Amino acid sequence: MNRTVEGAGGGPGWCGHTGRRRTGGRRRACDMSRLHRVADKGGALVRRWPRVLRDDLWTWRADPLPPSVWLFWLPHGVVCLxxxxxxxxxxxxxxxxxGLGAGPAFLIALAEAGAVVLALWRPLPAWWLSVAAMLVGAMAVRARMVPGGDEFTWPWTSAGLIAHLFVLLLLALRVRTRVSFEALALTGLLTSAVQGLIGGRNYQPTGQLAVVLFAVVVVLGTALRGRREARAELGRQTTLTAEERARRTLLEERSRIARELHDVVAHHMSVISIQAQVAPHLVKDPPEELKENLAGIRQNAVEALTELRRVLDVLRSEHPAADEREGGSGTAPHAPQPTLDRLGALVENTRAAGLTVTTEVTGERRPLPPGVELSAYRIVQEALSNVLRHAPGATAHVTLTYDPRGLRVEVVNTGPTREAPPSAGAGHGLLGMRERAVMLGGRLTAGPWSGRGYKVDAHLPVFAPHASEPPPQDGIA
Known part of the structure; x- marks a missing residue:
């Protein structure tokens, strides 16, 4: 006996979510379950749409036009038109x-129109050309004014007035404020002289209106130019401030690293000094050469320790309250510093904060110099903190690779699953990680990885060949 089932959704007589035949009360239960699911989906959709519409339509977010050659030449096209x-x-x-005739009228008009176009590149010569063309036109028309021609605007024609307004506006946008007002004053004096001292007959005076309009466009152009310069200066100051902040952060991070390394080195130098002092008493009748060598070792250890403490005193005098200003976020200058033995606790704390973290160790694990272990711990700590801040919902994977030359640290995270909240960070954590790697003679790269993910890759050698200069800020140290 054959029986047909119409898909997982169920055909007639089948319950869609269980795959079993509906009979009696079970059929009603299936129908109610389906209605509940539809109602839940509809309710979620209704609740979600107002928020979506608000996010999409009710916003003041700036959406500038993309850079385009056409947009760049648009003002030039408007001026030429x-x-x-x-x-x-x-x-x-x-x-x-x-009454000038077609030829002279065209030449004067051509000079005024040419002044408008010339003002795009040479505003001062364009202003002189415009003034000269207006004066020539005014003087030529004055001698030919005919009775009944009282509709003629004089001394400046309507089109000539518009042309000079364009020239003055472009002039004010390009030159210093003093030059703009000098040009305005001279234009006003010429207008008053032509209309008031020379005068004419049978015309509509345009002198007073022209002076007012000239003043308006000069003030407008000067204000726009001042605003543009203020924005440019603000951009320069912002750049300088960011560079200074990065430099200060770098110096503070160097100071903090120096304190940490001092604690590590000072401990070992103290042990060397004590052992060199005690060693002669552990040998019966030690030879003088051995005593002298041990005394030299102890003396060198003491001198090195003294020099380290002197450098630390200088650093503390330059930044006497750095840790207090940071709100106690750092460790005390002489507190025991973390090593890779505490990496498990760090990962557990990060997981407790909501980040999924996995770890992997390859190679034969062995004790490393304290400075290397401290730097590796701090790099992992900062990288995981960055994932928490900038990639909510992501997963992270930490890999430690031991090789004969040193330790490789990799922290890789996937892309965020939701939008990251605004962060006050300015990328200074990367500066600190790079500086730690460079001070040990290693390298560090940080950048996008596999789509929306991010990867921090550092190699810390056991024996640094030499100290190096700070790396360029391009993501590679």
Missing amino acids: AAFGVLLGDAAQLDDHG
């Missing part, structure tokens, strides 16, 4: 109402 309008309008006005 205005110059073409000035050419046609001024030529028609000088010819029809000024």
Whole structure:
């Protein structure tokens, strides 16, 4: 006997979520379950849409236009279009109402339109050309004013006035404020002289209106130029502040690392000094050469320890309250420093904070110099902290690889599963990690990995060949 089941969703007579035939009360239960699921999905959709609409539509987020050659040349096109309008309008006005004739009217209009275009590159020569063209036009029209021509605007034609407004605006946007107001003052004096001292007949005066409009565009252009310069200066100051903050952070991190390394080195130097002092008493009748060598070892150890403490005193005098200003986030200068033996506790604390972390150790694990273990611990600590801050919901994998030359530390995380909250960090943790690796003669790289993930890869040699300069800030140390 054959029986057909219509998919997991169930056909007639089958319960969709159990795959069993519905009969009686079970059928009603299946129907109610399906209704509940539909209602839950619908309710979640209704609750989610207002938040989605608010995030999408109710925002002041800046969305600048992408850089484009077309957008770059758009202002030039607008100015050239205005110059073409000035050419046609001024030529028609000088010819029809000024009685200059088509040839002279076209030449004067061409000079004024050319001044508008020239102002894009040479604003001061363009201003002189515009003033000269306006004066020539005013003087030429004055001698040819005819009775009944009182509709002619004089001394400046309407199109000539618009052209000079463009020239003054472009001038104010390009030159110093003093130069802009000097040009405005001279233009105003020429306007008053032509209209008030020379004068004319049968015209509509444009001198007073022209002076007011000239002043408005000069003030507007000066204000826009000042705003542009202020924004540029703010950008420069922001860059300088960021560079100074990075430099200060780097110096503070170096100081903190120096304190930590001092604790490690000072302990061993003290042990060497004590052992060298005690060693002659452990040998019966030690030879003088042995005593002298041990005394030299002890003396060198004491001198090295004294020099280290002197350097530490200098560092503390430059930053007397660095740890207090950090709110107690760091360790005390002489507190026992963590090693890789405490890496498990660090991982457990990170897991307790909500981050999924796995660890892997390859190679034969062995004790390393305290400075190497301390730096490795701090690098892992900072890398996991960065994952917590910048990649919520991600998973991290820590790999320690022991090789004959030293230790390789890798911290890899996947991409975040939700949006990271705003962070006040400025990338200074990476500076500290790089500096730790460089001070040991190693290297550190940090950057994107496998899509939206991130990877920190450091190699810390056991024996550093020599100290090196700080690395460039390009993600590689």
